[in-house]
Each structure stands twice: as C-alpha cells, then as structure tokens.
Amino acid sequence: MSWLPEPLLPHLLAGAIVVSLTAYVLLAGADFGGGVWDFFATGERRARQRALIADAIGPIWEANHVWLILVVVLLFTCFPAVFARLSVTLHIPLTLMLVGIVARGSAFVFRTYDSQADDVQARWGRIFSIASIVTPVLLGMCVGAVVAGEVQPVRPGQAFPDAFVRPWLGPFQLAIGLLALVLFSFLAAVYLCCEAPDAHLQEDFRRRALIAGALVFVGAAVALWLSRDNAPLVWQRVFAQRAFALPGQLVTAASAGTALAALWARRYALARAAAVVQVCFILWGWALAQYPYLLPPALDLAAAAAPERTLQLVLAALGAGVVVLAPSLWYLFRVFKGPVAE
Amino acid sequence: MTDLFAARSQMAASLGFHIIFACIGIAMPLLMVVAERRWQVTGDALYLDLAKRWSKGTAIMFAVGAVSGTILSFELGLLWPGFMEFAGPIIGMPFSLEGFAFFVEAIFLGVYLYGWDRIPPRAHLWAGVLVAVSGALSGIFVVIANAWMNAPTGFTMVDGRPTGIDPIAALMTPAAFSQTLHMTLAAYAATAFAVAGVHAFMLLRDGRNLFHRRALELALWVAVPASLAQPLSGHHSAQFVAEHQPAKLAAMEALFTTTAGAPLLIGGLPDEATGTVRYGLEIPKGLSFLAFNDVDATVRGLDAIPRDEWPHVTTVHLSFQLMVACGSAMALVALWALLRAVRRQPLNASPWFLRAVLAMTPLGFVATEAGWMVTEVGRQPWIIHGVLRTAEAVTPMPGLVWPLVFFLALYALLAVAVAFLLWRQIVKSPDVAEWRRHYVPAARPAEAPAG
Numbered sequence: 001m002s003w004l005p006e007p008l009l010p011h012l013l014a015g016a017i018v019v020s021l022t023a024y025v026l027l028a029g030a031d032f033g034g035g036v037w038d039f040f041a042t043g044e045r046r047a048r049q050r051a052l053i054a055d056a057i058g059p060i061w062e063a064n065h066v067w068l069i070l071v072v073v074l075l076f077t078c079f080p081a082v083f084a085r086l087s088v089t090l091h092i093p094l095t096l097m098l099v100g101i102v103a104r105g106s107a108f109v110f111r112t113y114d115s116q117a118d119d120v121q122a123r124w125g126r127i128f129s130i131a132s133i134v135t136p137v138l139l140g141m142c143v144g145a146v147v148a149g150e151v152q153p154v155r156p157g158q159a160f161p162d163a164f165v166r167p168w169l170g171p172f173q174l175a176i177g178l179l180a181l182v183l184f185s186f187l188a189a190v191y192l193c194c195e196a197p198d199a200h201l202q203e204d205f206r207r208r209a210l211i212a213g214a215l216v217f218v219g220a221a222v223a224l225w226l227s228r229d230n231a232p233l234v235w236q237r238v239f240a241q242r243a244f245a246l247p248g249q250l251v252t253a254a255s256a257g258t259a260l261a262a263l264w265a266r267r268y269a270l271a272r273a274a275a276v277v278q279v280c281f282i283l284w285g286w287a288l289a290q291y292p293y294l295l296p297p298a299l300d301l302a303a304a305a306a307p308e309r310t311l312q313l314v315l316a317a318l319g320a321g322v323v324v325l326a327p328s329l330w331y332l333f334r335v336f337k338g339p340v341a342e
Numbered sequence: 343m344t345d346l347f348a349a350r351s352q353m354a355a356s357l358g359f360h361i362i363f364a365c366i367g368i369a370m371p372l373l374m375v376v377a378e379r380r381w382q383v384t385g386d387a388l389y390l391d392l393a394k395r396w397s398k399g400t401a402i403m404f405a406v407g408a409v410s411g412t413i414l415s416f417e418l419g420l421l422w423p424g425f426m427e428f429a430g431p432i433i434g435m436p437f438s439l440e441g442f443a444f445f446v447e448a449i450f451l452g453v454y455l456y457g458w459d460r461i462p463p464r465a466h467l468w469a470g471v472l473v474a475v476s477g478a479l480s481g482i483f484v485v486i487a488n489a490w491m492n493a494p495t496g497f498t499m500v501d502g503r504p505t506g507i508d509p510i511a512a513l514m515t516p517a518a519f520s521q522t523l524h525m526t527l528a529a530y531a532a533t534a535f536a537v538a539g540v541h542a543f544m545l546l547r548d549g550r551n552l553f554h555r556r557a558l559e560l561a562l563w564v565a566v567p568a569s570l571a572q573p574l575s576g577h578h579s580a581q582f583v584a585e586h587q588p589a590k591l592a593a594m595e596a597l598f599t600t601t602a603g604a605p606l607l608i609g610g611l612p613d614e615a616t617g618t619v620r621y622g623l624e625i626p627k628g629l630s631f632l633a634f635n636d637v638d639a640t641v642r643g644l645d646a647i648p649r650d651e652w653p654h655v656t657t658v659h660l661s662f663q664l665m666v667a668c669g670s671a672m673a674l675v676a677l678w679a680l681l682r683a684v685r686r687q688p689l690n691a692s693p694w695f696l697r698a699v700l701a702m703t704p705l706g707f708v709a710t711e712a713g714w715m716v717t718e719v720g721r722q723p724w725i726i727h728g729v730l731r732t733a734e735a736v737t738p739m740p741g742l743v744w745p746l747v748f749f750l751a752l753y754a755l756l757a758v759a760v761a762f763l764l765w766r767q768i769v770k771s772p773d774v775a776e777w778r779r780h781y782v783p784a785a786r787p788a789e790a791p792a793g
Contacts, residue, residue: 058452058456059452059453059455059456059457060452062404062405062408062448062451062452063445063448063449063452065408065412065448066441066444066445066448068412069411069412069415069441069444070441070445072415072416073415073434073437073438073440073441074438076418076419076426076430076434076437077430077431077434077435077437077438078431078434080426080427080428080430080431081427083419083423083426083427083430084419084423084424084426084427085423086419087416087419087420087423087426087737088419088423088737088738088739091420091737091739091745094416094420095420095745095748098412098413098416099748099752101409101412101413102409102410102412102413102752102756105405105406105408105409106405106406106409106756106759108405109401109402109405109406110402110759110763112401113398113401113402113763113767114763114766115766154738154739160740160741163739164739306430306431306434306507307431307507309507309508309509310431310432310434310435310507310509313435313509313510314434314435314438317435317438317439317442318438320442321438321441321442321445324442324446325442325445325446325449328445328446328449328450329449331449331453332449332450332452332453335453335457335460335461336452336456336457336460
C-alpha cells in the first residue's frame with residue numbers, strides 16, 4: 001500500500017505519542033486549568049467555585065496525569081535519542097515542571113484530607129493553584145524549545161547558558177508557555193460551565209471561558225508572529241506552504257469561532273465539543289508543522305526510532321493496553337461525569 | 343562533591359523516598375479490600391469504617407507516590423541520559439506495561455475513593471480488587487526493569503552498541519523472579535506491619551477498643567505470612583546473586599579473599615584498605631552453605647574482582663546486615679503472633695506483644711531501604727552490570743549539586759506534611775460524620791445528575 005508513510009512503525013508510534021499528548025492536554029490540561037480558576041476565584045461565590053473545581057478534578061486527576069507518564073515511556077522506549085536530548089538540554093525547565101507537578105498534586109490531596117479550617121485550606125489551596133499556573137507555562141516552554149529547533153546535542157566546551165538556558169528561555173518559548181496556560185484555562189472553564197450545578201456558577205465560568213478564549217486568540221497570534229524569527233520551520237509550513245496546512249487551519253479557526261459563539265449563546269455542550277476540536281487541531285497542527293522531525297531541524301522519525309522489534313512489541317502492548325484502558329476510562333468518566341446539565 | 347556523586351545521591355534520594363509510598367500503594371489496597379469484604383460478609387459497620395479510614399490514608403500516600411514516581415520517570419533521563427538512550431529500547435517493555443498497570447490503578451482508585459455512594463457495593467469491592475492487583479503488577483514491572491540492570495539479557499554488544507535487541511528476552515531476565523518476589527513480599531510485610539504497629543499503639547492506650555483490635559488482626563493476616571516467607575525469598579535472592587554477581591555477594595559479606603568453606607559474617611566493620619574485618623562474628627562454613635548449598639563450596643572474594651570494579655564494601659555490607667536484622671526481627675514477631683493465634687490467645691491481652699508489634703512499625707521500611715542500598719550500591723560501578731558504567735551514563739550538565747539540594751528540600755517538606763497529616767488521621771478517633779464529608783460531596787445529593 002503505497003499511500004502508507006514509510007517507515008510505518010515509527011509513524012504509528014509517533015502517532016500514539018501525539019494521541020497520548022492530546023489526551024493529556026484535554027484531560028490533565030483542564031485539571032491544571034481548574035487550579036488556575038481556583039487562584040482566580042472571586043466574588044460572593046468564591047467558595048462554591050473552588051468546591052466545584054475540587055469536585056470536578058478530585059476523582060480523575062490522577063488517572064489524567066498518567067497520560068504524561070505514557071508519553072514519557074513511549075518516548076524513551078521508541079525514540080530514545082529524543083528523550084536523551086530533551087532531558088539534557090531541558091534539564092532546568094523539566095526539573096521545575098516536576099516541582100510544579102509534585103506541588104500541585106500533593107497540595108490538592110493534602111487540602112482534601114487536612115483540617116477543614118479556613119486558614120489551613122487556604123494555605124494548601126494557594127500552593128495548589130500557583131503550581132497549577134506555573135506548570136503549564138514550563139511545559140509550554142519546553143514544547144517551544146523543541147519547535148524552535150533549540151534542542152540539540154551539547155557540544156564539548158559549550159558555555160553553560162548556551163547549552164542549558166538559552167534553548168528554552170526566549171520570547172517565543174515564553175509565548176508558547178503562556179499559550180498553553182490560557183488554553184488549559186479555557187478548556188477548564190468550558191468544562192466547568194457544563195458541570196456547574198446552577199446558573200450562577202455557570203455564568204461565572206462562562207465569563208471566564210470567554211476571556212480565556214479571547215486570550216487563546218491573542219496568544220496564538222503572538223506565538224505565530226514570533227515564530228517567523230524563532231521557529232522558521234513552523235512559519236514556513238503555516239504561511240509559505242499553504243496547501244499543506246490550510247485545511248487544518250480552517251478547522252481550527254471554525255471550531256474556535258464556534259466555541260466562543262456557543263459560549264455566548266450559553267450552549268455549553270456545543271461549546272465543550274468545539275473547544276475539544278479546537279485544542280486537538282492546534283496540537284495536531286503543531287505535530288504536522290514539524291513533521292517528520294521530532295527534534296527540528298535535523299532529527300527525524302526514521303533516524304530516531306528504536307529497533308523494529310521493540311516498536312512491534314510496544315505497538316502490541318499498546319493494543320492490549322487499549323483493550324484494558326478504554327472500558328476502564330469509560331467507566332470512570334461515566335461514574336463521575338454523567339450527562340451534561342444544560 | 344562530583345557531579346556523578348550528586349546525580350547518584352539524587353537518584354538514591356528519589357528512589358528512597360518513592361519506594362515507601364510505592365510499597366504502601368501496593369499493600370494498603372489489599373488491606374482496605376479485605377476490610378470492605380469483611381464488612382459485606384459480617385455486616386459489621388466497624389469494618390466499613392476501617393475500610394474507609396484505611397482508604398483515606400491510602401489516598402494521601404498514593405498521591406505522593408504518583409507524583410514522586412513521575413519525578414523518577416523524568417529523572418531517568420535528567421540524570422542518566424546515556425543509560426536511557428542505551429536501555430530504553432531494551433527495557434521499554436516493562437516500563438510500558440507498568441504504565442498501563444499504573445493507569446488502571448489510578449482509574450479505579452478514583453472510583454474507589456469517590457465512588458462509595460455512586461456505584462453498587464459489589465462494583466465498589468471489585469474496583470478495590472483492581473487497585474490491589476494492578477498496584478502489585480505495576481511494582482513487579484518496575485522491579486523487572488531493575489532486575490535487568492543486574493542481569494542484562496536480550497541484546498549483544500557489537501562495537502560498544504547493543505544489537506540484536508530482543509525485549510522479550512530482556513523481560514525474562516533471570517534476576518526477575520527472585521527480585522520481584524522479594525520486593526513484593528517486602529511491600530506487604532513492611533506496610534502491614536506498619537499498620538499493625540499503629541493499631542498496636544492505639545491498643546496500648548485503649549486496650550479494649552474493638553476497632554483497633556479488628557484492625558490489628560486484619561493487618562497481621564497480611565504481615566505474618568509475608569514476613570515469614572521473606573527470609574526464604576531472601577535466601578533465594580542471595581543464591582542468585584552468588585551465581586550472577588559475585589562482586590555484590592563478596593561486598594555483602596565483606597569477603598576479601600576467595601575462600602573454600604567460607605564463613606558467614608555477622609556484624610563487623612570492613613576495612614577496604616587492609617582487606618580485613620574488625621568486630622565480626624563468623625559462623626564457620628555458613629556462607630558457602632547458604633550461597634551454594636555446600637559447606638565446602640568456594641566463594642569468590644573481592645580479590646577475584648578487579649579493584650576498579652569493587653562496590654563500596656562498607657556501605658553494602660552494613661546495609662545488608664541492617665536488612666537481615668530487621669527482617670529477622672519481623673519474622674520472629676510474626677512467629678509470636680502465629681503462636682498466639684494457634685493458642686487462641688487474644689492479641690490485645692499481652693502488652694509485651696503489642697509493644698513488639700509497635701516496635702516493628704518502621705522496621706519493614708528500614709529493611710526495604712537497606713535492601714535497595716545493597717542492590718544498587720552493590721552493582722556499582724556499573725549501571726548495567728558488566729555492560730555500562732554509571733560514570734558513562736551521567737548527564738553532561740554541570741552543577742548537579744543544585745538540583746540535589748533542591749530535591750532534598752522538596753522531599754523533606756513533603757515528608758513533614760505527610761507525617762503531620764497521617765498523625766492527624768491516626769490519633770483522631772473514628773468519627774463517621776467527619777469522614778463522610780470526604781466521600782459524599784455535601785453540595786451534591788447522590789440522585790442528582792453527576793455532570
């Protein structure tokens with residue numbers, strides 16, 4: 001079958017990584033977004049906003065978090081050179097991101113099980129919410145470093161800042177970091193509109209979703225503008241090779257518009273579906289923009305792939321894993337995320 | 343401090359921190375499921391209360407275990423990129439399988455903790471069973487990856503690169519059986535004895551409290567068989583090490599000279615410079631017998647190992663002694679418990695027995711930490727035994743002492759917070775109204791749409 005990409009196995013496993021990353025962003029991303037709205041809880045319904053967020057993420061955040069572990073494991077098993085280079089060059093932001101992940105998760109659980117006194121709750125809540133803001137920014141900066149083609153092998157004698165700081169600390173990387181933050185916040189606000197038990201809380205999160213949705217537009221525009229100088233590969237794909245990217249861009253734009261319009265019209269289930277499509281297409285647009293490179297501008301899928309035997313077995317394990325996971329996840333979300341209250 | 347030593351210390355600290363929570367995440371679900379099942383069979387609400395209180399502790403420990411495990415999965419690359427680039431394609435399989443097992447565990451723990459009033463009792467119990475089974479499996483898969491580092495299989499080295507990679511053969515590493523068995527038993531023995539110790543402590547304060555009596559009984563049902571089986575599994579492990587990792591065994595026993603009919607060394611302070619041991623007690627021919635089932639067998643000493651391939655003898659030997667001492671104490675207390683049970687003496691009737699159980703509270707975890715020191719320090723200078731040196735695998739990033747300090751501070755803070763929270767849970771007497779709040783969100787009646 002000549003239409004299949006060659007070599008096939010690395011493409012399938014890279015696809016599995018993109019799918020896992022998408023699930024992570026749609027699910028765990030929204031959990032981080034929940035923490036952002038915990039930080040920005042305001043008004044007379046402040047406590048109820050926080051309780052809604054805690055109820056929404058409590059049963060599922062740990063399962064959602066595992067998608068990231070899956071991405072890491074697939075990366076080091078199937079594309080070990082990519083994992084090694086990422087870990088070396090991005091040592092500092094990845095370490096900081098880990099601290100954020102630890103602080104967010106443990107503070108959330110400690111808040112649930114510690115004394116219900118206001119000051120104790122506020123202390124854990126502050127750690128939980130600040131970590132929820134910082135972590136997505138760092139994750140986005142790491143992605144930005146990859147897109148910008150900055151993750152390269154360390155050369156002997158290279159100065160410390162050139163090897164370990166400049167790759168991830170730049171305006172473009174920061175823009176991607178902030179884009180991740182507003183995107184996660186947007187997803188969370190849209191989901192919370194659907195899960196809010198009454199119209200007042202729905203209005204609170206509708207307002208937040210509209211603001212975050214507008215910020216997603218701003219963030220995406222700034223990131224694209226900065227990509228001209230910082231990530232030429234993306235710039236080229238997006239603007240010079242229109243035929244390559246146009247269909248995806250149209251879907252992204254249409255779903256983004258639909259999500260905001262549906263929010264405006266208070267049609268929350270539609271807004272949620274549109275927001276999910278929008279986020280998927282942003283992620284897939286990124287993947288396509290740097291295809292076939294895993295670490296632009298030189299390391300591509302075929303060159304980075306592990307031996308074929310490993311890829312075959314991992315693919316088989318993924319197949320078996322899906323058979324176990326799919327019904328389990330379905331059950332989890334059916335129990336805790338029942339029908340949408342419109 | 344060299345970067346290599348800082349990286350090794352950070353890895354040791356991370357593993358040493360995570361392993362406590364991992365053990366509890368493996369064994370606590372078993373205890374809570376047993377308690378819940380007892381409730382369903384007997385209808386005694388005390389067991390329901392017990393299952394709920396144990397599950398609360400599990401929730402805290404599991405969350406810290408999950409996030410500290412995430413640190414480890416990244417640290418494999420952050421600290422040892424050379425190792426991961428080499429080994430990723432070979433031992434990715436157990437890590438992938440572990441990923442799925444952990445996924446199932448996280449999903450059904452969410453169902454279990456938050457689902458008390460949302461799903462039927464039978465489904466709830468099964469959710470707990472899935473947590474217990476997948477927790478044990480995920481531990482087993484991770485330990486298989488470590489076993490491969492001790493006895494690497496599934497590839498051939500050509501010009502310093504692995505070729506002919508066979509991940510199934512790597513999964514079947516001969517070290518897998520002895521290591522996974524020893525670690526899984528350790529998780530049950532350490533956790534269940536710690537739980538038993540906590541309830542023994544409460545019984546010493548309030549001897550007739552039925553809640554703590556039943557809790558102690560259930561915990562001992564897990565602790566006693568695991569602690570009695572552990573010395574046998576340890577013996578099996580040692581025989582494997584004797585055959586496959588002579589340098590590690592020689593360091594464990596501080597055996598500097600190759601000896602026929604080697605004695606078993608108890609205690610003692612080895613001196614690497616002179617190749618002697620001070621203050622030790624020797625049991626004639628004991629080591630030869632234990633390692634090879636033959637009192638006259640020749641045991642290779644450190645003199646048979648090139649000097650630059652010795653592990654740090656004092657650390658390995660003392661860790662091994664500490665592990666064996668703790669494990670023996672636990673096995674003895676387990677025997678005592680068995681004896682009381684056979685004679686039908688109530689467990690709470692003897693304060694000395696309760697004090698002995700209380701003394702076991704930390705010992706299982708001390709033994710676990712010491713055992714990992716033996717495994718990991720005993721494998722040095724190799725990260726993959728006989729194939730790749732730890733020094734070749736470390737990241738080129740300089741200044742690794744800073745992340746080390748940083749993570750040590752983080753672990754210290756987390757440890758204090760967890761200790762404080764657990765203490766709060768333990769000393770508080772069972773209060774149904776209070777804990778119900780955590781399982782039934784107040785704002786949401788059970789019959790309302792959940793979404």
